[in-house]
Amino acid sequence: MISRNTAAGVYFVGAGPGDPELLTLKGQRLLQEADVILYADSLVPTGILQFAPPSTLCIPTAALTLEEIIPLMVEAVQAGKKVVRLQSGDPSLYSAIHEQICRLAEAGIAVEVVPGISAYQLAAARLKVELTLPELVQTIILTRASGRTRVPPTEELASLAAHKASLCLYLSANCIQRAQRDLLQHYPPETLVAVGYRLGWPDEQLWLVPLRDIAAFSQQQRLTRTTLYLISPALAVQQQGSDAWRSCLYSPEHHHLFRPH
Ligand SMILES: C[S@@+](CC[C@H](N)C(=O)[O-])C[C@H]1O[C@@H](n2cnc3c(N)ncnc32)[C@H](O)[C@@H]1O
Known part of the structure:
Protein backbone atom coordinates (compact mmCIF):
# COMPACT_ATOMS: atom_id res chain seq x y z
CA MET A 1 0.00 0.00 0.00
CA PRO A 115 -1.69 18.75 -7.57
CA GLY A 116 -2.41 21.83 -9.64
CA ILE A 117 -4.78 22.88 -12.40
CA SER A 118 -3.43 21.88 -15.77
CA ALA A 119 -3.57 24.12 -18.85
CA TYR A 120 -6.26 21.97 -20.49
CA GLN A 121 -8.56 22.44 -17.51
CA LEU A 122 -8.34 26.21 -17.72
CA ALA A 123 -8.92 26.05 -21.49
CA ALA A 124 -12.09 23.99 -20.94
CA ALA A 125 -13.23 26.38 -18.22
CA ARG A 126 -12.70 29.43 -20.41
CA LEU A 127 -14.67 27.73 -23.19
CA LYS A 128 -17.37 26.66 -20.71
CA VAL A 129 -17.27 23.25 -22.37
CA GLU A 130 -17.75 19.74 -20.99
CA LEU A 131 -15.18 17.55 -22.71
CA THR A 132 -17.10 14.35 -21.94
CA LEU A 133 -20.56 14.69 -23.49
CA PRO A 134 -22.62 11.47 -23.11
CA GLU A 135 -22.76 9.35 -26.29
CA LEU A 136 -20.64 11.90 -28.19
CA VAL A 137 -17.26 11.78 -26.48
CA GLN A 138 -16.32 10.09 -23.20
CA THR A 139 -12.55 10.15 -23.28
CA ILE A 140 -9.92 12.83 -22.86
CA ILE A 141 -6.45 12.25 -24.27
CA LEU A 142 -3.59 14.36 -22.94
CA THR A 143 -0.65 14.12 -25.29
CA ARG A 144 2.00 15.91 -27.32
CA ALA A 145 3.45 15.65 -30.82
CA SER A 146 6.78 13.93 -31.18
CA GLY A 147 9.57 16.47 -31.11
CA ARG A 148 12.99 16.49 -29.49
CA THR A 149 11.35 14.26 -26.88
CA ARG A 150 10.23 11.22 -28.84
CA VAL A 151 6.73 9.91 -28.27
CA PRO A 152 6.59 6.08 -28.10
CA PRO A 153 5.50 4.54 -31.45
CA THR A 154 2.35 3.12 -29.82
CA GLU A 155 1.24 6.68 -29.02
CA GLU A 156 1.69 8.25 -32.45
CA LEU A 157 -0.69 11.19 -32.81
CA ALA A 158 -2.37 9.69 -35.88
CA SER A 159 -3.24 6.54 -33.95
CA LEU A 160 -4.59 8.53 -30.97
CA ALA A 161 -6.63 10.67 -33.38
CA ALA A 162 -8.43 7.53 -34.53
CA HIS A 163 -10.42 7.63 -31.26
CA LYS A 164 -11.83 11.06 -32.15
CA ALA A 165 -11.80 11.80 -28.44
CA SER A 166 -11.31 15.19 -26.79
CA LEU A 167 -7.59 15.54 -27.37
CA CYS A 168 -5.39 18.06 -25.57
CA LEU A 169 -2.12 18.72 -27.33
CA TYR A 170 0.72 20.04 -25.20
CA LEU A 171 4.21 21.14 -26.24
CA SER A 172 3.38 21.02 -29.93
CA ALA A 173 3.32 24.59 -31.30
CA ASN A 174 6.69 24.06 -32.93
CA CYS A 175 5.56 21.06 -34.93
CA ILE A 176 1.91 21.94 -35.44
CA GLN A 177 2.08 21.42 -39.21
CA ARG A 178 2.90 17.74 -38.73
CA ALA A 179 0.40 17.46 -35.89
CA GLN A 180 -2.34 18.95 -38.07
CA ARG A 181 -1.57 16.45 -40.82
CA ASP A 182 -1.72 13.53 -38.34
CA LEU A 183 -4.97 14.72 -36.76
CA LEU A 184 -6.59 15.20 -40.16
CA GLN A 185 -6.21 11.47 -40.79
CA HIS A 186 -9.24 10.99 -38.52
CA TYR A 187 -10.89 14.22 -37.41
CA PRO A 188 -12.90 16.06 -40.10
CA PRO A 189 -11.14 19.22 -41.36
CA GLU A 190 -13.89 21.47 -40.00
CA THR A 191 -13.47 20.11 -36.42
CA LEU A 192 -13.09 23.08 -34.10
CA VAL A 193 -9.82 23.40 -32.26
CA ALA A 194 -9.38 25.72 -29.30
CA VAL A 195 -5.96 27.33 -29.45
CA GLY A 196 -4.96 28.72 -26.06
CA TYR A 197 -1.92 30.93 -25.62
CA ARG A 198 -0.62 31.74 -22.11
CA LEU A 199 -3.94 30.92 -20.51
CA GLY A 200 -4.30 32.56 -17.12
CA TRP A 201 -1.64 35.18 -17.86
CA PRO A 202 -2.51 38.85 -18.45
CA ASP A 203 -1.82 38.47 -22.20
CA GLU A 204 -3.94 35.30 -22.53
CA GLN A 205 -5.43 34.56 -25.96
CA LEU A 206 -7.97 31.90 -26.87
CA TRP A 207 -9.27 31.26 -30.36
CA LEU A 208 -11.50 28.69 -32.08
CA VAL A 209 -10.01 27.60 -35.38
CA PRO A 210 -11.01 24.79 -37.79
CA LEU A 211 -8.51 21.94 -37.69
CA ARG A 212 -7.53 22.41 -41.35
CA ASP A 213 -6.22 25.91 -40.47
CA ILE A 214 -4.41 25.48 -37.14
CA ALA A 215 -0.89 25.30 -38.58
CA ALA A 216 -1.30 28.40 -40.76
CA PHE A 217 -3.05 30.19 -37.90
CA SER A 218 -0.29 29.33 -35.41
CA GLN A 219 2.33 30.58 -37.83
CA GLN A 220 0.39 33.78 -38.47
CA GLN A 221 0.07 34.41 -34.70
CA ARG A 222 3.73 33.42 -34.19
CA LEU A 223 2.80 30.79 -31.60
CA THR A 224 5.94 28.90 -30.67
CA ARG A 225 5.48 28.16 -26.97
CA THR A 226 3.00 28.09 -24.04
CA THR A 227 0.26 27.07 -26.45
CA LEU A 228 -2.33 24.39 -25.89
CA TYR A 229 -4.47 22.88 -28.65
CA LEU A 230 -7.76 21.32 -27.62
CA ILE A 231 -9.52 19.28 -30.30
CA SER A 232 -12.97 18.00 -29.44
CA PRO A 233 -16.31 17.14 -31.04
CA ALA A 234 -17.81 18.77 -27.94
CA LEU A 235 -16.69 22.23 -29.09
CA ALA A 236 -19.10 22.34 -32.04
CA VAL A 237 -21.99 21.18 -29.85
CA GLN A 238 -21.14 23.82 -27.27
CA GLN A 239 -21.09 26.47 -30.02
CA GLN A 240 -24.55 25.37 -31.21
CA GLY A 241 -25.90 25.54 -27.65
CA SER A 242 -27.70 22.22 -28.23
CA ASP A 243 -28.55 20.02 -25.23
CA ALA A 244 -29.05 16.96 -27.46
CA TRP A 245 -26.30 15.18 -25.56
CA ARG A 246 -27.76 15.64 -22.09
CA SER A 247 -26.76 13.04 -19.53
CA CYS A 248 -29.00 10.62 -17.64
CA LEU A 249 -27.92 12.15 -14.37
CA TYR A 250 -30.64 14.80 -14.16
CA SER A 251 -33.17 13.15 -16.49
CA PRO A 252 -36.67 12.67 -14.97
CA GLU A 253 -36.74 9.17 -16.55
CA HIS A 254 -33.54 8.13 -14.88
CA HIS A 255 -33.58 6.94 -11.27
CA HIS A 256 -30.69 6.20 -9.04
CA LEU A 257 -29.61 5.90 -5.43
CA PHE A 258 -30.12 9.59 -4.66
CA ARG A 259 -33.31 9.98 -6.74
CA PRO A 260 -35.26 6.72 -6.39
CA HIS A 261 -38.71 6.17 -7.99
C1 LIG B 1 6.34 21.72 -19.82
S1 LIG B 1 4.62 21.61 -20.19
C2 LIG B 1 3.94 21.82 -18.61
C3 LIG B 1 2.50 21.42 -18.51
C4 LIG B 1 1.93 21.67 -17.12
N1 LIG B 1 2.46 20.73 -16.15
C5 LIG B 1 0.40 21.59 -17.09
O1 LIG B 1 -0.15 20.70 -16.42
O2 LIG B 1 -0.25 22.43 -17.74
C6 LIG B 1 4.36 23.11 -21.00
C7 LIG B 1 3.26 23.05 -22.02
O3 LIG B 1 2.00 23.06 -21.35
C8 LIG B 1 1.10 23.88 -22.02
N2 LIG B 1 0.84 25.04 -21.16
C9 LIG B 1 1.30 25.22 -19.91
N3 LIG B 1 0.83 26.37 -19.39
C10 LIG B 1 0.05 26.92 -20.34
C11 LIG B 1 -0.74 28.10 -20.41
N4 LIG B 1 -0.78 28.94 -19.37
N5 LIG B 1 -1.43 28.36 -21.54
C12 LIG B 1 -1.37 27.50 -22.59
N6 LIG B 1 -0.64 26.37 -22.58
C13 LIG B 1 0.05 26.08 -21.48
C14 LIG B 1 1.74 24.27 -23.34
O4 LIG B 1 1.43 23.28 -24.29
C15 LIG B 1 3.21 24.23 -22.98
O5 LIG B 1 4.00 24.00 -24.13
Missing part, protein backbone atom coordinates in the same frame (compact mmCIF):
# COMPACT_ATOMS: atom_id res chain seq x y z
CA ILE A 2 1.22 3.49 -0.83
CA SER A 3 1.23 5.40 2.44
CA ARG A 4 -0.13 8.91 2.81
CA ASN A 5 2.44 11.65 2.98
CA THR A 6 4.46 11.96 6.15
CA ALA A 7 7.03 14.64 6.87
CA ALA A 8 8.23 15.53 3.39
CA GLY A 9 11.54 17.29 2.85
CA VAL A 10 10.52 18.85 -0.45
CA TYR A 11 6.99 19.80 -1.51
CA PHE A 12 6.32 19.69 -5.26
CA VAL A 13 3.45 22.12 -5.76
CA GLY A 14 1.40 22.53 -8.94
CA ALA A 15 1.16 26.27 -9.58
CA GLY A 16 -1.64 26.04 -12.14
CA PRO A 17 -1.44 27.61 -15.60
CA GLY A 18 -0.72 31.21 -14.60
CA ASP A 19 -3.45 32.99 -12.63
CA PRO A 20 -2.27 32.94 -8.96
CA GLU A 21 -5.88 32.50 -7.82
CA LEU A 22 -5.90 29.06 -9.44
CA LEU A 23 -3.40 27.76 -6.91
CA THR A 24 -4.86 25.27 -4.41
CA LEU A 25 -5.28 26.33 -0.79
CA LYS A 26 -2.74 23.71 0.19
CA GLY A 27 -0.27 25.09 -2.34
CA GLN A 28 -0.84 28.58 -1.01
CA ARG A 29 -0.25 27.45 2.59
CA LEU A 30 2.97 25.70 1.63
CA LEU A 31 4.22 28.85 -0.12
CA GLN A 32 3.37 30.88 2.99
CA GLU A 33 5.44 28.47 5.10
CA ALA A 34 8.36 28.05 2.69
CA ASP A 35 11.90 29.09 3.51
CA VAL A 36 13.09 28.30 -0.01
CA ILE A 37 11.08 28.15 -3.25
CA LEU A 38 12.56 26.84 -6.47
CA TYR A 39 10.27 27.79 -9.32
CA ALA A 40 10.22 27.05 -13.02
CA ASP A 41 10.28 30.70 -14.13
CA SER A 42 9.73 29.83 -17.80
CA LEU A 43 6.10 28.92 -17.00
CA VAL A 44 5.35 29.97 -13.41
CA PRO A 45 4.48 33.68 -13.08
CA THR A 46 6.31 35.55 -10.34
CA GLY A 47 2.90 36.80 -9.13
CA ILE A 48 2.46 33.42 -7.43
CA LEU A 49 5.47 34.17 -5.23
CA GLN A 50 3.42 36.95 -3.58
CA PHE A 51 2.11 34.29 -1.18
CA ALA A 52 5.60 33.70 0.23
CA PRO A 53 6.92 35.87 3.08
CA PRO A 54 9.56 38.47 2.09
CA SER A 55 12.22 36.40 3.89
CA THR A 56 11.71 33.41 1.57
CA LEU A 57 14.55 32.72 -0.83
CA CYS A 58 13.02 32.35 -4.33
CA ILE A 59 15.25 30.69 -6.91
CA PRO A 60 14.34 30.67 -10.64
CA THR A 61 15.36 27.39 -12.25
CA ALA A 62 14.68 27.73 -15.99
CA ALA A 63 18.37 28.30 -16.69
CA LEU A 64 19.63 25.56 -14.33
CA THR A 65 20.38 21.88 -14.95
CA LEU A 66 19.13 19.02 -12.78
CA GLU A 67 22.69 18.72 -11.43
CA GLU A 68 22.48 22.33 -10.24
CA ILE A 69 18.91 22.19 -8.93
CA ILE A 70 19.19 19.06 -6.76
CA PRO A 71 22.06 20.28 -4.53
CA LEU A 72 20.14 23.51 -3.88
CA MET A 73 17.20 21.47 -2.59
CA VAL A 74 19.33 18.96 -0.68
CA GLU A 75 21.40 21.63 1.06
CA ALA A 76 18.30 23.60 2.05
CA VAL A 77 16.57 20.50 3.47
CA GLN A 78 19.72 19.50 5.34
CA ALA A 79 19.85 23.01 6.83
CA GLY A 80 16.36 22.43 8.21
CA LYS A 81 14.58 24.68 5.71
CA LYS A 82 11.12 24.08 4.32
CA VAL A 83 11.52 23.68 0.56
CA VAL A 84 8.85 24.10 -2.12
CA ARG A 85 9.47 23.14 -5.72
CA LEU A 86 6.90 25.09 -7.72
CA GLN A 87 5.97 23.53 -11.07
CA SER A 88 3.61 24.87 -13.72
CA GLY A 89 0.12 23.44 -14.13
CA ASP A 90 -0.18 19.98 -12.62
CA PRO A 91 3.07 18.24 -11.67
CA SER A 92 1.92 14.93 -13.17
CA LEU A 93 2.17 16.34 -16.70
CA TYR A 94 5.39 17.13 -18.56
CA SER A 95 7.05 18.52 -15.47
CA ALA A 96 10.22 16.41 -15.15
CA ILE A 97 9.42 15.68 -11.50
CA HIS A 98 10.32 11.99 -11.89
CA GLU A 99 14.06 12.63 -12.18
CA GLN A 100 13.97 15.16 -9.34
CA ILE A 101 12.14 12.77 -7.01
CA CYS A 102 14.61 9.96 -7.85
CA ARG A 103 17.63 12.15 -7.07
CA LEU A 104 16.06 13.39 -3.84
CA ALA A 105 15.30 9.81 -2.82
CA GLU A 106 18.97 8.95 -3.40
CA ALA A 107 19.77 11.73 -0.93
CA GLY A 108 17.28 10.25 1.55
CA ILE A 109 14.76 13.08 1.08
CA ALA A 110 11.05 12.30 0.97
CA VAL A 111 8.68 14.42 -1.10
CA GLU A 112 5.03 15.33 -1.18
CA VAL A 113 3.27 16.28 -4.42
CA VAL A 114 0.40 18.77 -4.39
Whole structure:
Protein backbone atom coordinates (compact mmCIF):
# COMPACT_ATOMS: atom_id res chain seq x y z
CA MET A 1 0.00 0.00 0.00
CA ILE A 2 1.22 3.49 -0.83
CA SER A 3 1.23 5.40 2.44
CA ARG A 4 -0.13 8.91 2.81
CA ASN A 5 2.44 11.65 2.98
CA THR A 6 4.46 11.96 6.15
CA ALA A 7 7.03 14.64 6.87
CA ALA A 8 8.23 15.53 3.39
CA GLY A 9 11.54 17.29 2.85
CA VAL A 10 10.52 18.85 -0.45
CA TYR A 11 6.99 19.80 -1.51
CA PHE A 12 6.32 19.69 -5.26
CA VAL A 13 3.45 22.12 -5.76
CA GLY A 14 1.40 22.53 -8.94
CA ALA A 15 1.16 26.27 -9.58
CA GLY A 16 -1.64 26.04 -12.14
CA PRO A 17 -1.44 27.61 -15.60
CA GLY A 18 -0.72 31.21 -14.60
CA ASP A 19 -3.45 32.99 -12.63
CA PRO A 20 -2.27 32.94 -8.96
CA GLU A 21 -5.88 32.50 -7.82
CA LEU A 22 -5.90 29.06 -9.44
CA LEU A 23 -3.40 27.76 -6.91
CA THR A 24 -4.86 25.27 -4.41
CA LEU A 25 -5.28 26.33 -0.79
CA LYS A 26 -2.74 23.71 0.19
CA GLY A 27 -0.27 25.09 -2.34
CA GLN A 28 -0.84 28.58 -1.01
CA ARG A 29 -0.25 27.45 2.59
CA LEU A 30 2.97 25.70 1.63
CA LEU A 31 4.22 28.85 -0.12
CA GLN A 32 3.37 30.88 2.99
CA GLU A 33 5.44 28.47 5.10
CA ALA A 34 8.36 28.05 2.69
CA ASP A 35 11.90 29.09 3.51
CA VAL A 36 13.09 28.30 -0.01
CA ILE A 37 11.08 28.15 -3.25
CA LEU A 38 12.56 26.84 -6.47
CA TYR A 39 10.27 27.79 -9.32
CA ALA A 40 10.22 27.05 -13.02
CA ASP A 41 10.28 30.70 -14.13
CA SER A 42 9.73 29.83 -17.80
CA LEU A 43 6.10 28.92 -17.00
CA VAL A 44 5.35 29.97 -13.41
CA PRO A 45 4.48 33.68 -13.08
CA THR A 46 6.31 35.55 -10.34
CA GLY A 47 2.90 36.80 -9.13
CA ILE A 48 2.46 33.42 -7.43
CA LEU A 49 5.47 34.17 -5.23
CA GLN A 50 3.42 36.95 -3.58
CA PHE A 51 2.11 34.29 -1.18
CA ALA A 52 5.60 33.70 0.23
CA PRO A 53 6.92 35.87 3.08
CA PRO A 54 9.56 38.47 2.09
CA SER A 55 12.22 36.40 3.89
CA THR A 56 11.71 33.41 1.57
CA LEU A 57 14.55 32.72 -0.83
CA CYS A 58 13.02 32.35 -4.33
CA ILE A 59 15.25 30.69 -6.91
CA PRO A 60 14.34 30.67 -10.64
CA THR A 61 15.36 27.39 -12.25
CA ALA A 62 14.68 27.73 -15.99
CA ALA A 63 18.37 28.30 -16.69
CA LEU A 64 19.63 25.56 -14.33
CA THR A 65 20.38 21.88 -14.95
CA LEU A 66 19.13 19.02 -12.78
CA GLU A 67 22.69 18.72 -11.43
CA GLU A 68 22.48 22.33 -10.24
CA ILE A 69 18.91 22.19 -8.93
CA ILE A 70 19.19 19.06 -6.76
CA PRO A 71 22.06 20.28 -4.53
CA LEU A 72 20.14 23.51 -3.88
CA MET A 73 17.20 21.47 -2.59
CA VAL A 74 19.33 18.96 -0.68
CA GLU A 75 21.40 21.63 1.06
CA ALA A 76 18.30 23.60 2.05
CA VAL A 77 16.57 20.50 3.47
CA GLN A 78 19.72 19.50 5.34
CA ALA A 79 19.85 23.01 6.83
CA GLY A 80 16.36 22.43 8.21
CA LYS A 81 14.58 24.68 5.71
CA LYS A 82 11.12 24.08 4.32
CA VAL A 83 11.52 23.68 0.56
CA VAL A 84 8.85 24.10 -2.12
CA ARG A 85 9.47 23.14 -5.72
CA LEU A 86 6.90 25.09 -7.72
CA GLN A 87 5.97 23.53 -11.07
CA SER A 88 3.61 24.87 -13.72
CA GLY A 89 0.12 23.44 -14.13
CA ASP A 90 -0.18 19.98 -12.62
CA PRO A 91 3.07 18.24 -11.67
CA SER A 92 1.92 14.93 -13.17
CA LEU A 93 2.17 16.34 -16.70
CA TYR A 94 5.39 17.13 -18.56
CA SER A 95 7.05 18.52 -15.47
CA ALA A 96 10.22 16.41 -15.15
CA ILE A 97 9.42 15.68 -11.50
CA HIS A 98 10.32 11.99 -11.89
CA GLU A 99 14.06 12.63 -12.18
CA GLN A 100 13.97 15.16 -9.34
CA ILE A 101 12.14 12.77 -7.01
CA CYS A 102 14.61 9.96 -7.85
CA ARG A 103 17.63 12.15 -7.07
CA LEU A 104 16.06 13.39 -3.84
CA ALA A 105 15.30 9.81 -2.82
CA GLU A 106 18.97 8.95 -3.40
CA ALA A 107 19.77 11.73 -0.93
CA GLY A 108 17.28 10.25 1.55
CA ILE A 109 14.76 13.08 1.08
CA ALA A 110 11.05 12.30 0.97
CA VAL A 111 8.68 14.42 -1.10
CA GLU A 112 5.03 15.33 -1.18
CA VAL A 113 3.27 16.28 -4.42
CA VAL A 114 0.40 18.77 -4.39
CA PRO A 115 -1.69 18.75 -7.57
CA GLY A 116 -2.41 21.83 -9.64
CA ILE A 117 -4.78 22.88 -12.40
CA SER A 118 -3.43 21.88 -15.77
CA ALA A 119 -3.57 24.12 -18.85
CA TYR A 120 -6.26 21.97 -20.49
CA GLN A 121 -8.56 22.44 -17.51
CA LEU A 122 -8.34 26.21 -17.72
CA ALA A 123 -8.92 26.05 -21.49
CA ALA A 124 -12.09 23.99 -20.94
CA ALA A 125 -13.23 26.38 -18.22
CA ARG A 126 -12.70 29.43 -20.41
CA LEU A 127 -14.67 27.73 -23.19
CA LYS A 128 -17.37 26.66 -20.71
CA VAL A 129 -17.27 23.25 -22.37
CA GLU A 130 -17.75 19.74 -20.99
CA LEU A 131 -15.18 17.55 -22.71
CA THR A 132 -17.10 14.35 -21.94
CA LEU A 133 -20.56 14.69 -23.49
CA PRO A 134 -22.62 11.47 -23.11
CA GLU A 135 -22.76 9.35 -26.29
CA LEU A 136 -20.64 11.90 -28.19
CA VAL A 137 -17.26 11.78 -26.48
CA GLN A 138 -16.32 10.09 -23.20
CA THR A 139 -12.55 10.15 -23.28
CA ILE A 140 -9.92 12.83 -22.86
CA ILE A 141 -6.45 12.25 -24.27
CA LEU A 142 -3.59 14.36 -22.94
CA THR A 143 -0.65 14.12 -25.29
CA ARG A 144 2.00 15.91 -27.32
CA ALA A 145 3.45 15.65 -30.82
CA SER A 146 6.78 13.93 -31.18
CA GLY A 147 9.57 16.47 -31.11
CA ARG A 148 12.99 16.49 -29.49
CA THR A 149 11.35 14.26 -26.88
CA ARG A 150 10.23 11.22 -28.84
CA VAL A 151 6.73 9.91 -28.27
CA PRO A 152 6.59 6.08 -28.10
CA PRO A 153 5.50 4.54 -31.45
CA THR A 154 2.35 3.12 -29.82
CA GLU A 155 1.24 6.68 -29.02
CA GLU A 156 1.69 8.25 -32.45
CA LEU A 157 -0.69 11.19 -32.81
CA ALA A 158 -2.37 9.69 -35.88
CA SER A 159 -3.24 6.54 -33.95
CA LEU A 160 -4.59 8.53 -30.97
CA ALA A 161 -6.63 10.67 -33.38
CA ALA A 162 -8.43 7.53 -34.53
CA HIS A 163 -10.42 7.63 -31.26
CA LYS A 164 -11.83 11.06 -32.15
CA ALA A 165 -11.80 11.80 -28.44
CA SER A 166 -11.31 15.19 -26.79
CA LEU A 167 -7.59 15.54 -27.37
CA CYS A 168 -5.39 18.06 -25.57
CA LEU A 169 -2.12 18.72 -27.33
CA TYR A 170 0.72 20.04 -25.20
CA LEU A 171 4.21 21.14 -26.24
CA SER A 172 3.38 21.02 -29.93
CA ALA A 173 3.32 24.59 -31.30
CA ASN A 174 6.69 24.06 -32.93
CA CYS A 175 5.56 21.06 -34.93
CA ILE A 176 1.91 21.94 -35.44
CA GLN A 177 2.08 21.42 -39.21
CA ARG A 178 2.90 17.74 -38.73
CA ALA A 179 0.40 17.46 -35.89
CA GLN A 180 -2.34 18.95 -38.07
CA ARG A 181 -1.57 16.45 -40.82
CA ASP A 182 -1.72 13.53 -38.34
CA LEU A 183 -4.97 14.72 -36.76
CA LEU A 184 -6.59 15.20 -40.16
CA GLN A 185 -6.21 11.47 -40.79
CA HIS A 186 -9.24 10.99 -38.52
CA TYR A 187 -10.89 14.22 -37.41
CA PRO A 188 -12.90 16.06 -40.10
CA PRO A 189 -11.14 19.22 -41.36
CA GLU A 190 -13.89 21.47 -40.00
CA THR A 191 -13.47 20.11 -36.42
CA LEU A 192 -13.09 23.08 -34.10
CA VAL A 193 -9.82 23.40 -32.26
CA ALA A 194 -9.38 25.72 -29.30
CA VAL A 195 -5.96 27.33 -29.45
CA GLY A 196 -4.96 28.72 -26.06
CA TYR A 197 -1.92 30.93 -25.62
CA ARG A 198 -0.62 31.74 -22.11
CA LEU A 199 -3.94 30.92 -20.51
CA GLY A 200 -4.30 32.56 -17.12
CA TRP A 201 -1.64 35.18 -17.86
CA PRO A 202 -2.51 38.85 -18.45
CA ASP A 203 -1.82 38.47 -22.20
CA GLU A 204 -3.94 35.30 -22.53
CA GLN A 205 -5.43 34.56 -25.96
CA LEU A 206 -7.97 31.90 -26.87
CA TRP A 207 -9.27 31.26 -30.36
CA LEU A 208 -11.50 28.69 -32.08
CA VAL A 209 -10.01 27.60 -35.38
CA PRO A 210 -11.01 24.79 -37.79
CA LEU A 211 -8.51 21.94 -37.69
CA ARG A 212 -7.53 22.41 -41.35
CA ASP A 213 -6.22 25.91 -40.47
CA ILE A 214 -4.41 25.48 -37.14
CA ALA A 215 -0.89 25.30 -38.58
CA ALA A 216 -1.30 28.40 -40.76
CA PHE A 217 -3.05 30.19 -37.90
CA SER A 218 -0.29 29.33 -35.41
CA GLN A 219 2.33 30.58 -37.83
CA GLN A 220 0.39 33.78 -38.47
CA GLN A 221 0.07 34.41 -34.70
CA ARG A 222 3.73 33.42 -34.19
CA LEU A 223 2.80 30.79 -31.60
CA THR A 224 5.94 28.90 -30.67
CA ARG A 225 5.48 28.16 -26.97
CA THR A 226 3.00 28.09 -24.04
CA THR A 227 0.26 27.07 -26.45
CA LEU A 228 -2.33 24.39 -25.89
CA TYR A 229 -4.47 22.88 -28.65
CA LEU A 230 -7.76 21.32 -27.62
CA ILE A 231 -9.52 19.28 -30.30
CA SER A 232 -12.97 18.00 -29.44
CA PRO A 233 -16.31 17.14 -31.04
CA ALA A 234 -17.81 18.77 -27.94
CA LEU A 235 -16.69 22.23 -29.09
CA ALA A 236 -19.10 22.34 -32.04
CA VAL A 237 -21.99 21.18 -29.85
CA GLN A 238 -21.14 23.82 -27.27
CA GLN A 239 -21.09 26.47 -30.02
CA GLN A 240 -24.55 25.37 -31.21
CA GLY A 241 -25.90 25.54 -27.65
CA SER A 242 -27.70 22.22 -28.23
CA ASP A 243 -28.55 20.02 -25.23
CA ALA A 244 -29.05 16.96 -27.46
CA TRP A 245 -26.30 15.18 -25.56
CA ARG A 246 -27.76 15.64 -22.09
CA SER A 247 -26.76 13.04 -19.53
CA CYS A 248 -29.00 10.62 -17.64
CA LEU A 249 -27.92 12.15 -14.37
CA TYR A 250 -30.64 14.80 -14.16
CA SER A 251 -33.17 13.15 -16.49
CA PRO A 252 -36.67 12.67 -14.97
CA GLU A 253 -36.74 9.17 -16.55
CA HIS A 254 -33.54 8.13 -14.88
CA HIS A 255 -33.58 6.94 -11.27
CA HIS A 256 -30.69 6.20 -9.04
CA LEU A 257 -29.61 5.90 -5.43
CA PHE A 258 -30.12 9.59 -4.66
CA ARG A 259 -33.31 9.98 -6.74
CA PRO A 260 -35.26 6.72 -6.39
CA HIS A 261 -38.71 6.17 -7.99
C1 LIG B 1 6.34 21.72 -19.82
S1 LIG B 1 4.62 21.61 -20.19
C2 LIG B 1 3.94 21.82 -18.61
C3 LIG B 1 2.50 21.42 -18.51
C4 LIG B 1 1.93 21.67 -17.12
N1 LIG B 1 2.46 20.73 -16.15
C5 LIG B 1 0.40 21.59 -17.09
O1 LIG B 1 -0.15 20.70 -16.42
O2 LIG B 1 -0.25 22.43 -17.74
C6 LIG B 1 4.36 23.11 -21.00
C7 LIG B 1 3.26 23.05 -22.02
O3 LIG B 1 2.00 23.06 -21.35
C8 LIG B 1 1.10 23.88 -22.02
N2 LIG B 1 0.84 25.04 -21.16
C9 LIG B 1 1.30 25.22 -19.91
N3 LIG B 1 0.83 26.37 -19.39
C10 LIG B 1 0.05 26.92 -20.34
C11 LIG B 1 -0.74 28.10 -20.41
N4 LIG B 1 -0.78 28.94 -19.37
N5 LIG B 1 -1.43 28.36 -21.54
C12 LIG B 1 -1.37 27.50 -22.59
N6 LIG B 1 -0.64 26.37 -22.58
C13 LIG B 1 0.05 26.08 -21.48
C14 LIG B 1 1.74 24.27 -23.34
O4 LIG B 1 1.43 23.28 -24.29
C15 LIG B 1 3.21 24.23 -22.98
O5 LIG B 1 4.00 24.00 -24.13
